[in-house]
Amino acid sequence: MTGIDAALAGGRTACLEHMAACEAAGLQWTEEPVTEILLSRTSPRVRFATFTRKQEAKVGADWLWWWVAPSGESFGMIVQAKRLYVDKAKWSFKFNHNSGEQRRALFDAAAALDVAPVYSLYLGTQHYRGAATCGAESHNSEDCANCATLAVSLMPALLADSHLVVDAESTYQRSVALETAFDNAEEQSAWLGAISADLTDDLSAFLHMPQVGVRAIARTLVDRVLDVRQGQFSKSVKEMVQLDQTGRVFSDLPGDYGHFGAPYMSLMLRGLVRSPPDYVVSIIAGDTLGEPPADNIAGVVIVRSS
Known part of the structure; x- marks a missing residue:
């Protein structure tokens, strides 16, 4: 286990301890304190910067996460935390809270900042999740290490459909444990179907070859989307998308x-991208965080790979 893997695992363990304590006391744990515990317990391996008290009044609870490699290559995503609600075997995350306004704000901010929209899922303890199985061969109904790992997970916001994410199986299929984000992404097994003919050589290599570090995070999340796309039978291929901003790893x-x-x-x-934005460089250099880049951003998290 690498230093960053260990830090993220330690943060997840601390979150589970908090959620277990709340459950034992009959309290309902919420997203904000769990996020605070995750960030505080992964520090200083994971760095983060928040805005001033005055600015916090106008921003929400979403965080900008930037994964930064030694080469400078980086992957940015805007993350909104969602806790799991369990009603017998039915699972829900209230993705459409406030008539969908919160979800729209997430996508709008992601578009404005040119990052991927992602949900951080807090799943609670294995006791809270009930009899749900994680699907692993090593699953233990009493004390499952894999279930514990999944307690803090990431899901591409594109896959966060309240009508389809309704139980443990659909949740696990569409998400990945946070602490495995830097794990090597294996050779492509997800659907490439209609997009195969539109792959540039560099993108094809990215999707077919194992990836590590920052690229592994991006590949793992893309794989989750492709796995779901495989089950959609309509062919809706339009012209290639060209990203104008310089510094993109993939522009076509x-x-x-x-x-x-x-x-x-x-x-x-x-x-x-090939290098992180200026505000990330400033935080790494130890400078204070300036004005929020979007109204619903609470702060910036920086995870640097070795």
Whole structure:
């Protein structure tokens, strides 16, 4: 386990301890304190910066996460935390809270900042999740290490459909444990179907070859989207999407929409850049965080790979 993997695992363990204590006391744990525990317990390996008290009054609870490699290559995503609600075997996350306004704000901010929109899922303890199985061969109904790992997970916002994410199986299929984000992404097994003909050589290599570090995070999230796209039978391929901003790792991307209502490859990979934005460089240098880049951003998290 690398230093960053260990830090993220330690943060997740602290979150589980807090959620377990709340459950034992009959309290309902909420997203904000769990996020605070995650960030505080992963520091200083994971760095973060918040805005001033005056600015916090006008921003929300979403965080900008930037994964930064030694080469400078970086992957940015805007993350909104959602806790799990369990009603017998039915799971829900209230993705459409406030008549969908919160979700729209997440996508709007992601578009304005050119990053991927992602949900951080807090799943609670195995006791809270009930009899749900994680699907692993090693699953233990009493004390499952894999279930514990999944307690803090990431899900591409494109896949966060309240009508389809309704139980443990659909949740686990569409998400990935946060602490495994830097794990090596294996050779491509997800669907490439209609987009195969539109892959540039560099994008094809990215999707077919194992990836590590920052690229592994981006690939893992893209794979989750492609896995779901495989089950959508309509062919909705439009013209290639060209990203104008300089510094993109991939500037020409397939325009397939699937059932997502947007060209998912550009939405997921626009945050993969050759160098991080200036505000990230400033935080790494120790400077204070300036004005929020969007109204619903609470702060910036920086995870640097070795």
